[in-house]
Amino acid sequence: MTSAAPDTPAIRVHGIKKAFKDVHVLRGVDFEVTRGSIFALLGSNGAGKTTLIRILSTLLALDAGTVTVNGFDVAMDADKVRESISLTGQFAAVDDVLTGRENLVLVAKLRHLSAPSTIAEDLLARFALTEAGNRAASTYSGGMRRRLDIAMSLIGDPPIIFLDEPTTGLDPQARIEVWPVVRKLADQGTTVLLTTQHLDEAEHLADRIAILHEGVIVQNGTLAELKKLLPAVEVEYVEKQPSLEDVFLALVGDSRGETIQRKAS
Numbered sequence: 118m119t120s121a122a123p124d125t126p127a128i129r130v131h132g133i134k135k136a137f138k139d140v141h142v143l144r145g146v147d148f149e150v151t152r153g154s155i156f157a158l159l160g161s162n163g164a165g166k167t168t169l170i171r172i173l174s175t176l177l178a179l180d181a182g183t184v185t186v187n188g189f190d191v192a193m194d195a196d197k198v199r200e201s202i203s204l205t206g207q208f209a210a211v212d213d214v215l216t217g218r219e220n221l222v223l224v225a226k227l228r229h230l231s232a233p234s235t236i237a238e239d240l241l242a243r244f245a246l247t248e249a250g251n252r253a254a255s256t257y258s259g260g261m262r263r264r265l266d267i268a269m270s271l272i273g274d275p276p277i278i279f280l281d282e283p284t285t286g287l288d289p290q291a292r293i294e295v296w297p298v299v300r301k302l303a304d305q306g307t308t309v310l311l312t313t314q315h316l317d318e319a320e321h322l323a324d325r326i327a328i329l330h331e332g333v334i335v336q337n338g339t340l341a342e343l344k345k346l347l348p349a350v351e352v353e354y355v356e357k358q359p360s361l362e363d364v365f366l367a368l369v370g371d372s373r374g375e376t377i378q379r380k381a382s
């Protein structure tokens with residue numbers, strides 16, 4: 118896949134406005150996403166994250182502003198933008214009746230790619246689904262389903278992937294199984310724009326984090342830059358209590374099959 122200008126940012130958003138009747142959801146949104154990076158868009162329910170993703174993926178027209186994706190303008194070059202991206206939303210495209218392998222082969226065939234079986238094998242291996250490949254997707258856990266969904270969206274090697282709340286609805290263990298998959302994508306050069314309401318997800322995954330609030334990006338920076346916004350708190354004595362997530366993972370074992378040992382004090 119070529120881009121209009123390879124040295125431009127993967128995504129450039131300038132002055133986007135979008136209203137639904139008199140509800141002004143986006144009031145002038147600006148940001149850029151560097152190629153091969155993970156950019157997290159953080160915002161509460163109703164902040165406009167999905168609206169923004171729909172505009173970036175050409176599913177929704179904007180009222181004002183400009184957006185280029187892979188160097189192509191979303192309004193002028195929608196076809197080129199669509200060829201450059203894949204989108205996975207909250208509702209997975211996985212067909213329950215088919216096996217994991219069949220789901221992948223089907224998408225590869227729909228995209229007229231040669232060697233669909235080889236593509237499916239490769240993706241099953243990359244997403245740790247080889248053993249489960251011959252089972253109907255209806256038997257998959259939430260984490261496995263989401264990994265299959267992301268694998269399906271990668272068929273055809275789009276340079277840019279949009280993940281709208283990739284781990285919403287998953288339990289903590291399944292969530293942290295999805296994170297390395299996303300990290301690996303970026304390491305291999307794919308640009309990832311994800312939305313999340315989970316602060317720890319942005320903290321673990323993102324190279325840059327932008328906070329969308331009341332229609333604008335109120336902060337945009339690396340985790341270190343965002344942390345500098347608040348002064349460090351001085352404390353004389355700290356007893357670190359385990360978080361609920363620590364307790365949960367200690368009891369059920371983490372994704373690597375190890376049970377976390379925590380010394381009782």
Ligand SMILES: Nc1ncnc2c1ncn2[C@@H]1O[C@H](COP(=O)(O)OP(=O)(O)OP(=O)(O)O)[C@@H](O)[C@H]1O
Pocket residue numbers: 137140142160161162163164165166167168169314
């Ligand atoms: N097609 C539409 N028609 C009318 N209002 C809409 C439409 N789509 C979204 N909205 C409104 O725009 C606002 C932003 O919605 P959006 O789905 O983008 O938020 P979000 O940040 O993705 O929220 P969530 O975290 O719940 O997914 C909400 O107030 C929503 O009701």
Ligand SMILES: [Mg+2]
Pocket residue numbers: 166167168281
């Ligand atoms: Mg949403």
